[in-house]
Amino acid sequence: MDKEIQKSMDDLLADYNFESFEPVSFVSGKNINIDSVQFVMTTPEIKIKTYTESETLPKEPEGIWERFLALFK
Secondary structure, eight states, X not given: OHHHHXXXXXXXXXXXXXXTOOOOOOSOTTOXXXXXXXXXOOOOOOOOOOOOTTSOOOOOOOOHHHHHHHTTO
C-alpha cells in the first residue's frame, strides 16, 4: 500500500515539476552574505469607529472590583 500511495503522489506531483525553473533574484549582485529578506504587504485600511457627542460610547465591561461593590448596593 505504501508503494501505491507513493506512486499516486508522484503522478499527481509530476504536473508541478519545476526542475527547469530558474528563479529571478530581486537582490543586487553587489550584496553578499544576505542573511534575511523583508517583505512588505499592503492590506485594506483599518478604520476605528469614532463617536460624536450625541452618540453614547459602548459601556465598558465591569471589572472584578466593580462587580464586588455591586454585591453590596
